[in-house]
Amino acid sequence: MTTEIKIVEEPKKPLAMHPRKFGMWLFLASVAMLFASLTSAYIVRRAEGNWLYFELPDLFYTTSLVIVLSSITLQWAYWAAKNDNLERVRLLVSITAVLGLAFLIGQFMAWSDLVNQQVYFVGNPSGSFIYVLTGLHGIHLVSAVVFLLIVLRSAYKFKIHSRRLAQLEMCLTYWHFLGGLWLYLFVFLILNR
């Protein structure tokens, strides 16, 4: 009865996704462009010479580990929400938020390591870039932690469960994105010192 042409030509609802989730992806695209532009600026500037070489703080390895862990815990929280295990969702989202804060503190401590190496925000752009890249990433992470707290609040109000996952999914997307973004920045900095 139903041929292939029918499916295409019927006046049916056209392709549609969850509008807010879709908007989130577009937002991530613009954030990605911001960092793409800054890292390209880094490469362009570095190619011109007069570039200060220094060691990246070892703390970055620790913070990278922390942010990967936090992605795992949030993913776990998502699976728990799918199974309606709300207790576990609350716990895991809280842990993720704590790990996020730990990451931010770690990044801040890494800045003091840089200062101890005589690498300041004001000075050769090679140092300034590190502060700008980590700082901007940090600000985005702060917004993600705020988002986590909003999710946590919803979890306590029983507004997150297996049939109402959109908010948690968006938070998860954002969190994974920022984790991935940090790993990209870290690897980029290691490769382009």
Place this chain on the structure above:
Amino acid sequence: MATATDIQAHDVQHDEHEHEHHGNFWTNYIFCQDHKIIAKQFLITGMFWALIGGLMSVVFRLQLGFPEASLEWLRPILHGWITPEGKIDTEFYLALVTMHGTIMVFFVLTAGLSGTFSNFLIPLQVGARDMASGFMNMLSYWFFFLSSVVMFSSLFLSMGPASGGWTIYPPLSALPQAMEGSGMGMTLWLVAMALFIVSTLLGGINYVTTIINMRTKGMSFSRLPLTIWAFFFTAIIGILSFPVLFGAALLLIFDRSFGTSFYLSDIFIGGEALPNQGGSPILFQHLFWFLGHPEVYIVLLPALGITSEIIATNSRKPIFGYKAMVGSMLFIAILSFVVWAHHMFVTGMNPFLGSIFTLLTLIIAVPSAVKIFNYVTTLYRGNILFTPAMLFSIGLVSFFLTGGITGLFLGNSAVDIQLHDTYFVVAHFHLVMGSASFFGMIAGVYHWFPKMFGRMMDDRLGYIHFWVTFVGVYMVFFPLHYIGIAGFPRRYYTWTSFETFNSFADLNMLVSVAAMLTMSAQFVFLFNFIYSIFRGKKAPANPWNATTLEWTTPRNPKHGNWPGEIPTVYRWPYDYSKPGAKEDFIPQTVPYSETPESNLPQENELIKLEVGDSDSIVVGDKQH
């Protein structure tokens, strides 16, 4: 950053969309989430800025055309900016050209054009009750408003607004001691632009989301009006390029206020060396033009989309080459990201790289020519109705052609060495980007005014507005090509100090007179606009006999746009003068089964599906 939480905040509001809003004045007209009101807010703010930007150009044209004249009579407005000799202050002249550029490019032709018509037309033409997020949409306007307030207040600084050119190249813009305008004026410029970028991103995310996800039944991508395609590409370009400007501005802010050296190196001011070492001013140009060139298409594409719609409607013919139009816009959008360095041919770029950018730039002529060809072939043998909107659309095509051709010269890295930063460039982009987009915007206002305000604008005043503006624009910008080829640089305060350029004094006088004439014609429009809002003839529901969905709404659509169900779409938007049809247009909402007399064979095939399959549609609905 803000977006994530905004989207959450909207969670609550979403359920209210279905029923009518009965708010007070503040929620209905000021902090309103209805896309139609937000569009009008953008339009009126944009018109306010256009007036300021236009008047600024008249002031500096006075200086250029009549260098000997006393401008004492401007003292009541400009106060200290008029020197004791009755001349415009030289630094203020630079501020004028800077602010004219900034205002026109960003506040008028980006926010005023995209903000108005994307907001107004996207939900109406795709068949949605409102934008995906009304709250984000409202925020988008208020960020723009805040940005406008900051930029406007910078005009009243005693040191003057930013004056390093709208491209704000460092080190001029990075060092407050470089010139008066690089002080507080530049700081406010950067703050205003940061707010503006937030506004554009909020708007752009909303436009794309709405177009993809909120279309009505039957509105497949191949049935979208070309306006929607244009807004779609515009929004995507904005989402991808404005963050780059944000990055560039951020580094500039750090250089200005925190003493970093991203763009600064080896600078002496007043014989003293600055501590900044290791920066690169070229870096800023790369970042700026990576936004700056796509920005040209952010400005132009909506105007082209509006024109496609108006030309098809008023030629009473289907648009020629619908797919080619979409394809060429896509191609332009992609190319816009890989040509930025043609603004930088004289920065000491590797000549090989220069030739690559030349090639990429010249390729843009191909999709542009396709578009012009399609406009002309749509007009060819049509039953053309010369409404004011139609005249302005045809004017756009004319400017797009004459201004675009000079782009071929400028895009050539060898020729550009002579023409760079002369009035030739000014003439080129004012025709192809400035005037063309402005005409698209005006055409849109004339065409959709009946839907916006429920009344008609006066045609005769529209004709006067068109002819004076059209002739005036050519009289302004055609002579500038000659002056540019002669080598006169842009942004210079005076001509008469150079023996070579003295002979152009009369030409400059003509340009200035034409500029004033053109500006005065805009007051005709302004009068027509305001008068018609209150006293215009009441508009019928579909005054232009157009096919698209917005004309199926009531005369004054309420929040939610359609009183009943959202209409379903059965055909593409350009069924004008279809052979055999009863009328010369068939709205998108008419199924093929109701028009057997005009259907093509493949469309008759679709009827069977429409009729025979009505059950399955209902089943499909239940699933949703």
